[in-house]
Structures are given as structure tokens and as C-alpha cells.
Amino acid sequence: MIxxxxxxxxxxxxxxxxxxxxxxxENPAGLMPALKGVTLSTWLRLAQADDDTNIALQxxxxxxxxxxxxxxxxxxxxxxxxxxxxxxxxxxxxxGASEKQYSxxxxxxxxxxxxxxxxxxxxxxxxLLIENSTDLIAHCDKDGRxxxxxxxxxxxxxxxxxxxxxxxxxxxxxxxxxxxxTEALQHVFNGGTLPxxxxxxxxHRDGHxxxxxxxxxxxxxPSTGKNIxxxxxxxxITRDKKKMQELEKLATRDTLTGLPNRAWINNQISEMLxxxxxxxxxxxxxxxxxxxxxxxxxxxxxxxxxxLQQVSERLQGCMRPxxxxxxxxxxxxxxxxxxxxxxxxxxxxxxxxxxxKEPFVFNDKEVRIGAAIGISLARPGxxxxxxxxxxxxxAMYQAKARRDGSYQFF
Numbered sequence: 001m002i003x004x005x006x007x008x009x010x011x012x013x014x015x016x017x018x019x020x021x022x023x024x025x026e027n028p029a030g031l032m033p034a035l036k037g038v039t040l041s042t043w044l045r046l047a048q049a050d051d052d053t054n055i056a057l058q059x060x061x062x063x064x065x066x067x068x069x070x071x072x073x074x075x076x077x078x079x080x081x082x083x084x085x086x087x088x089x090x091x092x093x094x095x096g097a098s099e100k101q102y103s104x105x106x107x108x109x110x111x112x113x114x115x116x117x118x119x120x121x122x123x124x125x126x127x128l129l130i131e132n133s134t135d136l137i138a139h140c141d142k143d144g145r146x147x148x149x150x151x152x153x154x155x156x157x158x159x160x161x162x163x164x165x166x167x168x169x170x171x172x173x174x175x176x177x178x179x180x181x182t183e184a185l186q187h188v189f190n191g192g193t194l195p196x197x198x199x200x201x202x203x204h205r206d207g208h209x210x211x212x213x214x215x216x217x218x219x220x221x222p223s224t225g226k227n228i229x230x231x232x233x234x235x236x237i238t239r240d241k242k243k244m245q246e247l248e249k250l251a252t253r254d255t256l257t258g259l260p261n262r263a264w265i266n267n268q269i270s271e272m273l274x275x276x277x278x279x280x281x282x283x284x285x286x287x288x289x290x291x292x293x294x295x296x297x298x299x300x301x302x303x304x305x306x307x308l309q310q311v312s313e314r315l316q317g318c319m320r321p322x323x324x325x326x327x328x329x330x331x332x333x334x335x336x337x338x339x340x341x342x343x344x345x346x347x348x349x350x351x352x353x354x355x356x357k358e359p360f361v362f363n364d365k366e367v368r369i370g371a372a373i374g375i376s377l378a379r380p381g382x383x384x385x386x387x388x389x390x391x392x393x394x395a396m397y398q399a400k401a402r403r404d405g406s407y408q409f410f
Contacts, residue, residue, distance in 0.1 A: 017098030158205030265326035286392035370405035
């Protein structure tokens with residue numbers, strides 16, 4: 001029997017180039033079998049609470065294809081309970097990353113699963129569960145109108161049962177979610193199943209939206225077998241979404257400056273090169289700061305970090321609509337832009353150089369630096385991201401050799 005103990009279990013993890021988990025932030029700690037130090041497949045063999053071989057096959061297939069996975073698993077916990085969790089992972093898309101490098105999370109869905117199973121047993125148990133569950137439970141008829149909602153539902157969304165009952169379920173959703181939600185409900189009404197949680201944004205009475213993960217299951221008349229509606233079991237996943245967004249931000253943003261990182265700018269340039277209907281040159285400007293090492297060595301890393309942050313702000317101020325600037329690491333930055341000709345690229349480069357001429361001030365002390373910029377251009381479909389970077393890098397070293405704080409085309 002599956003039991004629910006609070007607080008719910010969650011974990012954020014990542015693996016190294018050998019597929020071994022090197023980080024695992026668990027809450028609460030010590031509740032699930034240890035993930036750190038073993039591969040995902042090994043952990044699954046130790047933790048899985050049933051003998052369903054399809055689960056291991058799903059994980060193996062995803063890892064072999066280097067694709068994201070989202071797998072529901074019953075696991076044994078160290079407190080003696082069995083929980084159902086979602087194991088989700090994303091492959092590391094950064095250049096040079098091993099195919100075995102993943103990051104993801106484990107989320108306890110025991111509560112919603114138990115609520116759904118109990119709700120379908122009998123009408124009496126269903127009513128009892130609705131009135132006492134902390135999950136959001138609703139019942140709609142075959143037309144998609146609310147028949148009843150749990151007290152927790154009203155507490156979460158602010159609408160009373162009297163305001164909700166009789167209204168279409170989709171009327172309370174974000175406009176962009178209404179069409180897919182209608183399609184999902186119709187699928188359930190027609191006898192289909194939804195193996196995955198449906199993510200929707202529900203309108204709160206005060207006007208803001210709450211992100212819910214909803215599991216829908218059709219209800220049939222036992223005498224006729226005809227559909228009479230559906231049970232909807234939801235949980236607020238707003239925080240989980242925020243965590244995933246933070247993970248995505250970590251994967252695509254430089255933590256010091258907040259600028260996009262190498263992985264993001266590589267993808268951006270790749271998309272620009274793929275747009276054959278745009279005849280402008282895809283332009284890469286490789287920026288290397290002059291004098292940064294001396295500042296870092298003489299004034300300390302804290303000042304060096306602050307300098308990089310201020311440099312980032314100035315470079316962003318030089319961007320036209322559609323241009324992008326990213327930090328590659330150290331004192332290296334790159335700009336991706338569309339330019340009609342070399343003159344347009346030169347204008348961007350000169351703005352970047354001029355923006356760094358004004359002194360930076362730290363503790364009443366002026367700091368002056370400059371930059372060497374290498375520029376490479378290509379029409380869509382005529383070069384790769386790698387070649388554009390290599391050409392811009394070569395040009396940058398040519399500009400740097402002149403020691404005059406200027407730019408150079410490849």
C-alpha cells in the first residue's frame with residue numbers, strides 16, 4: 001500500500017561524463033536511496049519498488065539516444081514507505097559535454113496518485129476524499145462543466161464552489177491553455193487515457209495565474225459504460241516550474257554577469273545561420289579585454305568580478321534590437337548580430353571599443369581597460385558556428401597583436 005508522509009520528497013541531481021551522479025540535493029535528506037556516487041540505472045535497480053522492467057527500458061533507451069526523459073517510478077524509501085516519484089532528466093547541451101552528462105530532478109507525486117486512485121473506488125470514498133484532501137480535486141460532467149470541487153480547490157484559487165459549479169472547466173484557464181485542455185478533456189471523455197500530467201495555468205480570483213499539474217481520468221456509468229464526466233486531480237507546481245526555470249537559467253546564463261553563456265550564444269548563431277530567407281550577414285564579434293589581468297592581479301578578484309559586471313552592462317548598452325552579447329568565460333565576450341555589410345559590423349565594433357574607453361571607478365580609483373575585437377561574417381548556409389568562432393578568434397589575436405585597442409576582420 002502506498003502511504004503519504006509529509007514533507008513531500010524532492011531532489012535535484014546531475015551526472016558527470018561517466019554517467020555517475022556527482023550532485024544530489026535532496027529534501028528531506030536521507031529519505032530516498034542514495035543517488036550520489038552511482039549511475040541512474042544502478043540507482044533505479046536499488047530503489048524501484050516493483051518488477052516492471054519497462055521502467056528500466058525507458059531509462060536505458062533515453063540515455064542511449066541522449067534524449068530527455070520523464071519517468072514515473074514507485075520507490076522504496078528508507079523510512080519504510082513506498083512512494084511514486086517522477087524521475088526527469090535533460091542531457092547537458094554545453095559544447096564538449098559528454099553524452100552521459102545529465103541534470104534533472106526527482107519529484108514526489110504520491111499524493112496526487114493516491115488521491116486519484118481513492119477517488120475512483122467508490123462514490124462514498126470519493127466524497128470523503130474530496131472533503132478532506134489537500135490536493136485539488138474536481139469533478140466535471142461530460143460537457144466539461146464543474147460538478148463539484150474540493151474545499152482545498154477553493155482555498156487555492158479563491159473562487160467559491162457556488163461561483164465555479166456549472167461553469168466550463170476551461171473558462172478558468174489561461175487563454176493559451178484552453179484549446180489544448182479542451183482537446184485533452186475530449187480525449188478522456190472518448191475513453192482515452194492521459195498517461196502524463198497536463199500542465200495548465202488556472203486563474204485565481206484576484207487575477208493572477210497559478211500553474212497546476214492536473215491528472216484527468218474519465219468516469220463511466222457502471223451500468224451503461226457511458227462516460228459521465230471526469231475526475232481532475234491537481235497540484236500547485238508553480239514552485240516546481242520556478243525551480244526548472246532556475247535550472248534552465250543556470251544552463252544558459254553566466255552566473256557572474258547574468259549574460260547568456262557559450263551554449264546559448266552558440267544556439268543563437270546556429271539559428272541565425274539557418275534562416276536562409278534573411279540575406280544579411282550573420283556576424284560574430286569576438287571581444288577580449290586589454291588590461292583585465294593586471295586589474296585582477298593588483299586589485300583582487302572581487303574588483304575583477306565587479307569590473308566584468310560593469311563591462312557587461314556597457315556592452316549591453318551597445319546592442320541594437322536583435323543583437324546579442326554573451327560572456328564566454330574569463331575576460332572574453334562575444335556579440336552575435338545581423339549586418340548588411342562590413343561597415344555595419346565596423347560600427348558595432350567601434351561602439352563596443354568606445355564604450356570601454358571611459359574609466360571604471362572602484363574605491364575612488366580609476367581603472368582603464370580596452371579591448372581587441374575580431375570579426376567574422378557569413379551568409380546564411382555558408383558557414384558553421386564553429387568556423388565563425390574560429391575566424392573571429394583568429395582576427396581578434398591579429399587585432400590584439402597591434403596593441404592599439406582596435407578591431408580586425410577575418
